[in-house]
Amino acid sequence: MEMRDVFAKCMAEMMEKDPSICVLDADLANSHRTPALYKKFPGRCYECGIAEQNMASIAAGLSSYGFKPYISSFTPFATRRICDQIAISIAYSQQNVKIIGSDPGISAELNGGTHMSMEDIGVLRSIPGMVIFEPVDEVQLGKAMQQVNDYEGCLYIRLFRKVQPVIFDENYEFDLFKADVLREGTDLTIVASGIMTKDALDVAEQLAGEGISCEVVSVHTVKPIDKETIVASARKTGAVVTLENHNVLGGLHSAVLEALAEEKVPVTKVGVPDKFGEVGKMPYLREVMGMTYEDCLQQARKALSLK
Amino acid sequence: MSCDLKQVARDIRCNIVECIGSIGVGHIGGCLSIADLLAVLYFQEMNVDPQNPKMPGRDRLICSKGHAGPALYSALALRGFFDKELLLTLNKNGTMLPSHCDMNKTPGIDMTAGSLGQGFSCACGAALGSKMAKDNAVIYCIIGDGESQEGQIWEAAMFAPAKKLDNLIAFTDYNKMQIDGTVEEICDIAPLGDKWRAFGWNVIELEDGNDVDAISDAVKAAKANIGSGKPTMVILNTVKGKGISFIEALGVGSHSTNLSAEDVQRALAEIRGE
Numbered sequence: 001m002e003m004r005d006v007f008a009k010c011m012a013e014m015m016e017k018d019p020s021i022c023v024l025d026a027d028l029a030n031s032h033r034t035p036a037l038y039k040k041f042p043g044r045c046y047e048c049g050i051a052e053q054n055m056a057s058i059a060a061g062l063s064s065y066g067f068k069p070y071i072s073s074f075t076p077f078a079t080r081r082i083c084d085q086i087a088i089s090i091a092y093s094q095q096n097v098k099i100i101g102s103d104p105g106i107s108a109e110l111n112g113g114t115h116m117s118m119e120d121i122g123v124l125r126s127i128p129g130m131v132i133f134e135p136v137d138e139v140q141l142g143k144a145m146q147q148v149n150d151y152e153g154c155l156y157i158r159l160f161r162k163v164q165p166v167i168f169d170e171n172y173e174f175d176l177f178k179a180d181v182l183r184e185g186t187d188l189t190i191v192a193s194g195i196m197t198k199d200a201l202d203v204a205e206q207l208a209g210e211g212i213s214c215e216v217v218s219v220h221t222v223k224p225i226d227k228e229t230i231v232a233s234a235r236k237t238g239a240v241v242t243l244e245n246h247n248v249l250g251g252l253h254s255a256v257l258e259a260l261a262e263e264k265v266p267v268t269k270v271g272v273p274d275k276f277g278e279v280g281k282m283p284y285l286r287e288v289m290g291m292t293y294e295d296c297l298q299q300a301r302k303a304l305s306l307k
Numbered sequence: 308m309s310c311d312l313k314q315v316a317r318d319i320r321c322n323i324v325e326c327i328g329s330i331g332v333g334h335i336g337g338c339l340s341i342a343d344l345l346a347v348l349y350f351q352e353m354n355v356d357p358q359n360p361k362m363p364g365r366d367r368l369i370c371s372k373g374h375a376g377p378a379l380y381s382a383l384a385l386r387g388f389f390d391k392e393l394l395l396t397l398n399k400n401g402t403m404l405p406s407h408c409d410m411n412k413t414p415g416i417d418m419t420a421g422s423l424g425q426g427f428s429c430a431c432g433a434a435l436g437s438k439m440a441k442d443n444a445v446i447y448c449i450i451g452d453g454e455s456q457e458g459q460i461w462e463a464a465m466f467a468p469a470k471k472l473d474n475l476i477a478f479t480d481y482n483k484m485q486i487d488g489t490v491e492e493i494c495d496i497a498p499l500g501d502k503w504r505a506f507g508w509n510v511i512e513l514e515d516g517n518d519v520d521a522i523s524d525a526v527k528a529a530k531a532n533i534g535s536g537k538p539t540m541v542i543l544n545t546v547k548g549k550g551i552s553f554i555e556a557l558g559v560g561s562h563s564t565n566l567s568a569e570d571v572q573r574a575l576a577e578i579r580g581e
């Protein structure tokens with residue numbers, strides 16, 4: 001199932017129970033599968049047109065009235081374009097607004113550089129109080145939405161819109177503020193987020209065949225980061241590699257380095273090397289950005305060699 | 308409530324002077340220009356309860372030109388939301404009265420504002436919220452003329468009529484001045500009434516935006532317009548620094564200026580007609 005369909009399905013279920021939830025779009029409703037919500041909950045869904053700044057501040061006004069607005073756009077327009085509105089109208093004003101940014105990083109594919117936000121996490125991570133959540137798969141997203149709705153404050157969902165490989169099973173218990181240890185190991189910690197999580201598991205599997213034991217830590221919430229889990233794993237293994245679909249400046253790698261600042265542990269990285277995006281399908285873009293499976297393997301070996 | 312609005316406006320002006328004078332510097336010009344409007348809103352038109360500032364269903368005022376915070380604090384103190392003595396803590400360390408409006412610090416402030424253009428959209432959100440809650444509240448919003456250069460103002464200008472937010476009554480404090488010069492010479496917004504009409508608003512233009520009687524009539528007309536589907540924009544042709552001749556004489560320099568203890572006494576005497 002596509003992630004956006006899971007999002008819309010969860011929204012419909014939650015809106016049934018919680019009359020304070022409302023939905024705002026900026027001419028990308030269908031991209032987020034919200035039109036069905038407009039039909040089912042008329043008077044609670046509003047199309048703002050191509051005016052994201054207005055949408056963000058309107059959401060703040062609705063929140064000040066006790067509503068729980070969800071606003072959606074593509075990641076660059078849901079973050080860097082409205083950074084000040086998020087900072088002042090929403091975060092500084094302590095409003096309860098959920099922001100959905102879709103097509104993160106290279107997943108914007110054929111929309112190209114203008115629509116590729118390699119910096120959305122960095123932009124938002126510097127705003128006090130923000131929660132930044134990037135679901136790994138449809139199971140996790142489905143389990144997360146109720147906790148997202150229950151959280152009071154400004155929360156950003158970095159949403160891959162289409163089908164993701166399923167990592168979690170139905171017995172998985174989600175905690176918005178706790179990283180998941182997907183695989184335990186003793187030689188190397190692989191910290192991964194979003195679309196790179198599958199690569200982390202594959203690298204761990206391949207290295208296991210060579211007698212190297214990898215611990216895979218899945219960070220779905222990069223802010224506030226689960227420092228405790230990351231530090232404990234790094235102390236156990238003594239080496240870390242981070243895998244992310246974002247600029248290595250300001251995103252997961254930076255957050256992990258901050259968490260490990262007082263630890264004597266080498267940390268290598270795979271991510272966007274401080275570059276803008278370009279048009280292309282994901283396999284091509286992974287090559288351009290140095291984010292292929294081979295790059296992940298190489299950086300994992302490098303971290304091991306630095307121990 | 309029934310009271311002498313002209314006297315209320317004078318009292319608000321005195322509070323503004325003492326408030327800004329307590330720290331010796333502040334945005335006095337754009338505070339004084341809206342004192343008459345605040346007298347009409349807080350002392351005649353708005354359904355608010357100083358004992359219960361977050362009363363559900365209350366009318367709300369969002370001052371999108373957030374730097375006029377001291378004007379709102381002055382009116383709120385006069386209306387009984389908090390002790391007048393607190394006005395003397397403006398911008399002091401740890402104060403509940405910061406230079407720009409902060410809904411989480413000051414009783415009676417309905418929305419945080421200061422980054423220009425945003426409060427107006429927040430007011431649209433509150434007006435939409437009132438419609439959704441069906442509480443029949445009126446949402447008032449004050450924007451600056453310089454602020455009207457922000458693109459976000461015009462995003463909201465399109466949104467409010469499109470969503471039929473006739474419970475939104477906005478005011479432009481058209482004092483013709485901004486920090487770097489006159490609005491006309493910096494980046495003109497005229498013809499302002501035509502612009503708002505073209506965007507689908509019910510527009511009321513007041514030649515003297517510092518006349519409490521005219522403002523009072525305009526707000527009544529705007530309220531009578533609720534049900535039409537059109538939001539109202541009242542354009543107040545105001546004077547920056549209104550009521551204190553040496554502040555008015557500063558022109559664009561009145562936006563933010565020093566105010567000595569002697570200036571405070573001189574200003575109070577003029578306002579009180581002594």
